Amino acid sequence: xxVSAVPYVALKALRRNKMRTILTMLGIVIGVAAVIxxxxxxxxxxxxxxxQVNRLGQNVVLVFPGARQLGGVSIGGGSANTLTIDDARALxxxxxxxxxxxxxxxxxxxxxxxxxxxxxxxxxxxxxxxQIRQWPIESGRMYTEEEVERTALVAVVGQTIVEEVFxxxxxxxxxxxxxxxxxxVIGVLSRKxxxxxxSVQDDIVIVPYTTAFQRISGRSHAMVINIQVYDEHSxxxxxxxxxxxxxERHRLAPYQENDFTxxxxxxxxxxxxxxxRIMTWLLASIAGVSLFVGGIGxxxxxxxxxTERTREVGxxxxxGAKSPDVxxxxxxxxxxxCLLGGIGGIALGVIATEVxxxxxGWPALFSTEAMIVAVGVSAAVGVFFGFYPAWKASRLDxxxxxxxx
Amino acid sequence: xxxxxxxxxxRTYRTGSVAVDALRGxxxxxxxxxxxxxxxxxxSGKSTLMNILGCLDQPTGGSYHLDGxxxxxxxxNKLANxxxxxxxxxxxxxxxxxxxxxxxxxxxxxxxxxxxxxWKEIHNRAMHxxxxxxxxxxxxxxxxxxxxxxQQRVAIARALVxxxxxxxxxxxxxxxxxxxxxEIIDIFQELNKxxxxxxxxxxxxxxxxxxxxxxxxxxxxxxxxKKVVPIQAKTxxxxxxxxxxxxxxxxxxx
Ligand SMILES: Nc1ncnc2c1ncn2[C@@H]1O[C@H](COP(=O)(O)OP(=O)(O)OP(=O)(O)O)[C@@H](O)[C@H]1O
Ligand SMILES: [Mg+2]
Numbered sequence: 001x002x003v004s005a006v007p008y009v010a011l012k013a014l015r016r017n018k019m020r021t022i023l024t025m026l027g028i029v030i031g032v033a034a035v036i037x038x039x040x041x042x043x044x045x046x047x048x049x050x051x052q053v054n055r056l057g058q059n060v061v062l063v064f065p066g067a068r069q070l071g072g073v074s075i076g077g078g079s080a081n082t083l084t085i086d087d088a089r090a091l092x093x094x095x096x097x098x099x100x101x102x103x104x105x106x107x108x109x110x111x112x113x114x115x116x117x118x119x120x121x122x123x124x125x126x127x128x129x130x131q132i133r134q135w136p137i138e139s140g141r142m143y144t145e146e147e148v149e150r151t152a153l154v155a156v157v158g159q160t161i162v163e164e165v166f167x168x169x170x171x172x173x174x175x176x177x178x179x180x181x182x183x184x185v186i187g188v189l190s191r192k193x194x195x196x197x198x199s200v201q202d203d204i205v206i207v208p209y210t211t212a213f214q215r216i217s218g219r220s221h222a223m224v225i226n227i228q229v230y231d232e233h234s235x236x237x238x239x240x241x242x243x244x245x246x247x248e249r250h251r252l253a254p255y256q257e258n259d260f261t262x263x264x265x266x267x268x269x270x271x272x273x274x275x276x277r278i279m280t281w282l283l284a285s286i287a288g289v290s291l292f293v294g295g296i297g298x299x300x301x302x303x304x305x306x307t308e309r310t311r312e313v314g315x316x317x318x319x320g321a322k323s324p325d326v327x328x329x330x331x332x333x334x335x336x337x338c339l340l341g342g343i344g345g346i347a348l349g350v351i352a353t354e355v356x357x358x359x360x361g362w363p364a365l366f367s368t369e370a371m372i373v374a375v376g377v378s379a380a381v382g383v384f385f386g387f388y389p390a391w392k393a394s395r396l397d398x399x400x401x402x403x404x405x
Numbered sequence: 406x407x408x409x410x411x412x413x414x415x416r417t418y419r420t421g422s423v424a425v426d427a428l429r430g431x432x433x434x435x436x437x438x439x440x441x442x443x444x445x446x447x448x449s450g451k452s453t454l455m456n457i458l459g460c461l462d463q464p465t466g467g468s469y470h471l472d473g474x475x476x477x478x479x480x481x482n483k484l485a486n487x488x489x490x491x492x493x494x495x496x497x498x499x500x501x502x503x504x505x506x507x508x509x510x511x512x513x514x515x516x517x518x519x520x521x522x523x524w525k526e527i528h529n530r531a532m533h534x535x536x537x538x539x540x541x542x543x544x545x546x547x548x549x550x551x552x553x554x555x556q557q558r559v560a561i562a563r564a565l566v567x568x569x570x571x572x573x574x575x576x577x578x579x580x581x582x583x584x585x586x587x588e589i590i591d592i593f594q595e596l597n598k599x600x601x602x603x604x605x606x607x608x609x610x611x612x613x614x615x616x617x618x619x620x621x622x623x624x625x626x627x628x629x630x631k632k633v634v635p636i637q638a639k640t641x642x643x644x645x646x647x648x649x650x651x652x653x654x655x656x657x658x659x
Contacts, residue, residue, distance in 0.1 A: 005516040320489020
């Protein structure tokens with residue numbers, strides 16, 4: 001058979017059945033689009049996580065109460081009561097590498113401004129917390145160490161609070177009430193965006209930890225101590241010193257386990273990246289399933305089409321087509337279906353990713369690899385699922401085939 | 406010279422435990438340039454014989470020499486080549502590809518040819534074959550835009566396009582009215598005059614009389630084989646026109 005006639009015959013057959021061609025392609029289009037979108041979004045999410053981790057602050061060490069948890073990472077903070085305010089103070093004063101330490105206490109609570117109520121998180125932190133987090137003040141000021149010492153009734157609020165409670169007006173100097181405690185707003189934080197855990201970080205009120213412990217939360221122990229280390233090279237030695245100091249302060253005998261957990265920003269980053277990597281794989285495999293289903297659709301349609309086109313095959317055989325010619329024709333039909341579907345799927349996938357990424361506020365990442373793989377996979381799907389029907393067609397007996405109605 | 410030579414051809418169909426002897430020992434010689442027809446009752450084995458002659462099927466026993474070659478020993482690939490090059494086949498129900506133009510239908514056998522023709526040549530040859538059957542002006546029409554007679558003419562063009570040595574036709578006029586049948590037979594006679602060997606199945610003796618040799622089958626055996634003087638389809642067509650004119654006149658006067 002003429003070599004260029006093989007694809008010609010296959011393309012003609014596809015054109016003769018436009019509707020079927022389009023419907024069959026749709027399965028592959030959706031499958032490939034799903035793969036591209038999921039991988040794109042997954043990678044976008046990963047890079048966003050990376051970005052978040054960087055925004056966490058520089059050279060940050062977190063000390064959680066309680067022993068190391070399963071999986072090695074505790075992001076949320078323990079509930080054990082082992083870390084005191086004095087621990088935080090000792091860490092700052094006795095370890096030279098530690099330049100800031102803030103004992104944190106959180107309360108989910110209602111804040112009242114005039115006749116407006118708003119549910120938010122109130123954080124107790126030290127005066128240098130914003131330095132640890134590298135979180136600049138937008139207007140007003142942060143409270144001072146002296147204000148922390150005297151349990152001053154002041155607060156610094158995030159952008160969400162400005163929008164939701166003060167309706168965008170300047171809140172500096174205004175009084176808000178938290179659990180009956182009047183607090184004067186002295187500063188507004190700059191916008192920070194979403195956190196690793198997906199919460200809006202700007203939905204926050206920060207008060208001196210003394211005020212938080214004594215007047216608001218009623219707790220006596222820190223949920224976490226945020227620590228900033230002098231520089232990157234001191235991270236390891238600082239961690240060791242922190243561990244030693246806390247063990248000594250907690251009077252732990254050598255055989256006893258730590259009753260606290262020291263983690264660095266990298267630990268948190270690793271956990272988060274791992275999570276998003278797993279998510280990407282999960283999404284991609286779901287998308288892969290839909291590609292597989294699309295492939296089965298191709299096989300189904302090709303099988304039906306072989307039955308439907310038995311007479312056509314019979315005629316081709318009668319005028320001199322050989323079994324391999326017929327096999328190749330049907331195989332090429334399936335592969336072309338899949339390739340066209342793959343290209344359509346890329347287009348749809350790119351659009352879908354853009355739309356979803358814009359909506360979710362993520363960066364959309366397209367990897368050329370994902371696209372090449374998707375098209376390669378769809379061609380493979382074509383060969384794989386097209387082979388059986390093609391083989392069936394090529395095995396037809398010309399007389400039997402011509403006789404079918 | 407004999408182009409077809411059958412010796413003791415048998416064909417047995419097996420369906421489970423039942424065996425049907427469709428052909429029970431056929432001896433047949435057809436010389437080059439002959440226009441022959443096979444007749445016989447339904448089930449007598451005409452189509453079975455035709456399929457074997459057309460290399461679409463293989464005999465259970467006996468030998469078949471086509472154009473000097475013993476094709477009963479050929480494998481599937483070689484048979485496909487014979488079907489493509491040496492044989493042109495015309496079917497009762499045309500078997501044109503739907504939604505495919507007449508021209509593309511005629512081009513089809515050339516696509517499967519081993520001669521590796523250029524696209525231009527494929528095109529020209531198909532066009533020429535359509536000219537032979539008088540349908541060059543319908544080249545771009547799909548089968549559903551053509552009458553039954555025209556469709557069969559496209560099918561004949563498709564059979565002719567590879568310049569075969571022998572044209573086989575299994576009831577080529579079976580789906581056509583008598584007038585259109587005559588036109589098809591006329592084409593056959595024209596082709597035969599130019600030297601093409603034609604072998605045709607029919608169960609209408611009216612149609613068989615246009616051929617020069619009539620072979621009759623019964624229960625898988627040849628029961629008669631006689632030479633006749635063929636009627637000319639051209640004359641029959643002319644008479645037909647006269648007849649029509651007379652009938653029309655009668656209708657008008659009535
Ligand atoms: N594929 C088959 N399987 C089993 N038996 C078959 C098959 N094809 C034909 N036969 C049998 O072989 C015999 C000859 O059939 P064939 O089709 O050759 O008859 P025919 O002369 O062409 O009849 P018709 O004029 O009706 O076309 C019949 O008895 C038929 O039932
Ligand atoms: Mg028959």
